[in-house]
Amino acid sequence: MIPDFVDLGGSAPWPVLPPGVHDATLAEVSARFATTPHRVWLFGGFVRATEALLGAGCTSIFLDGSFITAKPHPGDFDGCWDVVGVDPQKLDPVLLDVANKRAAQKAKYFGEMFAIQLPLNPGLLGFFQTEKFTDQPKGIIRIAPDAQKGATP
Secondary structure (H helix, E strand, O other), rough: OOOOOEOOOOOOOOOOOOEEEEEEEEOOOOOOOOOOOHHHHHHHHHHHHHHHHHHHHOOEEEEOOHHHHOOOOOEEEEEEEOOOOOOOOOHHHHHHOOHHHHHOOOOHHHHEEEEEOOOEEEEHHHOOOOOOOOOOOOOEEEOOOOOOOOOOO
């Protein structure tokens, strides 16, 4: 379940999820955040990226960025995924393309997905769990491997 937003106050421009990693299905993410035509469009890209990762054996996918905040018109989504167990032969090479600030990822999926290795390299998860204007802790969403059921981008 995705919790209600919290207002961090200060220089935080919009409410965010409370601190922690919140498990959710794609259907729950859709119901909560794909609430305008633009957000539906962004969510469609995230679903395609998730399907590509799951098809390659990924078991841990995280969603972050202004898409999971109260920002009225987020520019994209940000996320990361654990490389452990992923078959590189089945992986969309675009998900590893970091050239030009991940331009190919943004063009294909409308957002950025960063590769991480858990538990050895959890640094990016910590970065994602920090609100960039206040440096206060905030939440992110983890998509379970079987959670793609019921998504309707």
